[in-house]
Amino acid sequence: MVKLDALGLTTRGFPSCINYGVEANGDFLAILSLTPTNIWFCLPKRAVDSLGPDRFKACKQKINNVGKFYKSEELDDPAKSTALGPHYKILNGKIESFVEAVSFIADHVRSSLPV
Numbered sequence: 274m275v276k277l278d279a280l281g282l283t284t285r286g287f288p289s290c291i292n293y294g295v296e297a298n299g300d301f302l303a304i305l306s307l308t309p310t311n312i313w314f315c316l317p318k319r320a321v322d323s324l325g326p327d328r329f330k331a332c333k334q335k336i337n338n339v340g341k342f343y344k345s346e347e348l349d350d351p352a353k354s355t356a357l358g359p360h361y362k363i364l365n366g367k368i369e370s371f372v373e374a375v376s377f378i379a380d381h382v383r384s385s386l387p388v
Contacts, residue, residue, distance in 0.1 A: 276368065276372045277293050280372070282294060282375075289308060289309070290313075292307075293375070294379075295386075297383075297386040297387075300319075302382060303316070303317065304316060304375065304379055312342070312358065312360075313356055314378075325351075325385070330349055332378045332382075335377050336375075339374050340371075343356055343357060
């Protein structure tokens with residue numbers, strides 16, 4: 274996705290998916306994973322811990338404004354980090370909102386990590 278590339282995210286390709294994320298202290302931290310059929314938000318525990326409960330909840334709520342990426346009943350629970358993997362059709366007419374949400378999450382993850 275060209276619009277995701279414009280956000281300055283790092284990519285890692287694997288046989289079954291492409292991960293978009295940020296580099297931190299030489300480590301790659303995935304933010305989302307694009308498979309042939311689904312989109313997954315896959316923030317690693319290190320990123321969730323660095324964000325803290327309030328910023329992690331804000332990230333989950335931001336992406337859920339685009340579509341159902343997290344269960345509604347788990348949005349306000351920072352201990353619940355397992356995301357759903359909706360099909361791409363969830364983005365119909367919402368690409369700009371999706372890219373904005375990914376940018377928001379990436380910026381929050383970057384700013385939360387130690388330099």
